[in-house]
Every structure is written in C-alpha cells, then in structure tokens.
Amino acid sequence: MAIKILVVEDDELLNNSIVKILRSRQYIAFSALNISEGKILYEKEKPDIVLLDIMLPDGKGYELLPLLTVKAKVIIMTAITDRDSKYLCYEHGAEDYLIKNFDMQELLYRIEVIKRNINQDELKIGDIFIDIKNQRMLCNGKSVDLPHSQIELLKSLYKKHKENTYLSKDEVLPLGKGEVDESARVQNMITRIRKNLRYIKSENVLIETIYNKGYKLVVLK
Structure with missing residues (x-):
C-alpha cells in the first residue's frame, strides 16, 4: 500500500522541497501552508503520516494534534527547541520531533x-487483505470482521507459508482460548476461517489439513 503523507508547513520553499523528495520516493504527498488547509486535506485525503510545523500563520500546529x-x-x-514544547507535542500524540534545519535524509x-x-x-495474502488494526478481512469488495484469535492464526499460518512449512496443532492451540474443549479448539478455529474465506469469495487462499500434524496455508497461482 502506498503511504500518504501530508506536509503542513508555511515555508513554501521548504514545503515544496519536502513534497518533491517524498514523491520521488514513491510516497503520495500533499501540501498545506496553514492549519485551515491542513484540516481540509486531512479530512479529504486521510494521510497515514503528517509532517507538521508548529508556528503557522493561523495558529499553533500542535492545536491540530488531537x-x-x-x-x-x-x-x-x-525551529522551537525548548523541552516544554517538545513534551507538549509528545503528550498530544506526536510520534517524533525534528528540529530545523534538519537533514532531508534524516527526515x-x-x-x-x-x-x-x-x-x-496490514497483511496481503493472495487475493485477500487483512486489516490487523481494525480486525477485518477483505476481498472482492466484501469484508468480514475477525476476532483477535483468527487474526493471530492467519498471521501464524502466513509466517509458516513463507517458510514453506505447516503450522502444527500444538502451535495453534494457544491461539484458540475460549473454546469448549482442547480437542475441538483447533478444528473450530480453522472451520471459522475457512467459512470467512468462502464468505468474501477468495479465489486463491486455502487452508490445507496435514493429517495428524497441522495446517498449511496455500496460495494458488
């Protein structure tokens, strides 16, 4: 998935330079010169990352953090270097704090x-997309919500798939807490995932049973 980045910076030359570099690195970049433009673009484009200046023409950038x-x-x-400003930004959810004039490579x-x-x-397996954060699986315009246990099982199956091996029953058991008994736990989880794969009409993702051993994720070409 291409990452969307919104640059909220009133120095037009710096803003343009950052956007140009980001686009050259295959990011989808948008430019705003003040808080008002930043709000509009944030709501419209839903960026993954925002590069935010503090001193803007229509207010303080950290007002946007919530x-x-x-x-x-x-x-x-x-350019603000005092600790109080830095702590304030971190307290309101900022991930990082970069002091101007910073090196573009560092950014x-x-x-x-x-x-x-x-x-x-997020996880892409064959023709399905797994939104781990929102616990959802999508394919062909259809989606289904998944419990945490199924998300974790799919992640484990995919890891084994990349290693060209299978997931043993013993490895599956800890992921299925809450089932009626130990013997039914594994089969119940696998059955539910298979049902969900059919529901979203996946055409090339299967879970194969390895008799008396475990399960293997198969992605058809």
Whole structure:
C-alpha cells in the first residue's frame, strides 16, 4: 500500500522541497501552508503520516494534534527547541520531533521507521487483505470482521507459508482460548476461517489439513 503523507508547513520553499523528495520516493504527498488547509486535506485525503510545523500563520500546529493523531502518525518539524514544547507535542500524540534545519535524509529515515510500524497493521495474502488494526478481512469488495484469535492464526499460518512449512496443532492451540474443549479448539478455529474465506469469495487462499500434524496455508497461482 502506498503511504500518504501530508506536509503542513508555511515555508513554501521548504514545503515544496519536502513534497518533491517524498514523491520521488514513491510516497503520495500533499501540501498545506496553514492549519485551515491542513484540516481540509486531512479530512479529504486521510494521510497515514503528517509532517507538521508548529508556528503557522493561523495558529499553533500542535492545536491540530488531537485531530490528526486519531488516525495518522505525526512528525513535528520546528525551529522551537525548548523541552516544554517538545513534551507538549509528545503528550498530544506526536510520534517524533525534528528540529530545523534538519537533514532531508534524516527526515526520510524517520518516515521510514514510522512506515514500517504502519505496515505491521496490514497483511496481503493472495487475493485477500487483512486489516490487523481494525480486525477485518477483505476481498472482492466484501469484508468480514475477525476476532483477535483468527487474526493471530492467519498471521501464524502466513509466517509458516513463507517458510514453506505447516503450522502444527500444538502451535495453534494457544491461539484458540475460549473454546469448549482442547480437542475441538483447533478444528473450530480453522472451520471459522475457512467459512470467512468462502464468505468474501477468495479465489486463491486455502487452508490445507496435514493429517495428524497441522495446517498449511496455500496460495494458488
């Protein structure tokens, strides 16, 4: 998934430079020069990351933090170096605090760190997409909510798939807490996931039973 980044910075030259570099690195970047524009673009584009200046023409950038940090990761970019400002931003949910004049390579590195964390919230397996954060599986325009145990089982199956092996029954058992008894636990979880895969009409993701051993995720070509 392409990462969307909103740059809220009133220095137009710096703003344009950052946006240009981000786009050259295959990020989808948007530019705002003040808080008002930032709010509009945030609501419209729903960015994953926001690069936010503090001193803006129509207010202080940290006033936006309660809105932005609901769904986006925020990196503060500012010339303000005092600890109180830094602590205030962190208390309101900022992920990072970068002092101007920063090196562009350092900015890209910090974005990359956040990007890795964002990508841990999603998983693409064959024709299905798993939204780990919102506990949902999607395919062909259909979606189904999944309990935490099924999300964890799919993650474990996918890890074994990449290792070209299967997930043993003993490895599945701890993921299925709450079932009636130990013997039914594994089969119940696998049955539910298979049912959900059929519901969203996945065409190339299967769970194969390895007799007396465990289960293997199969992604058809």
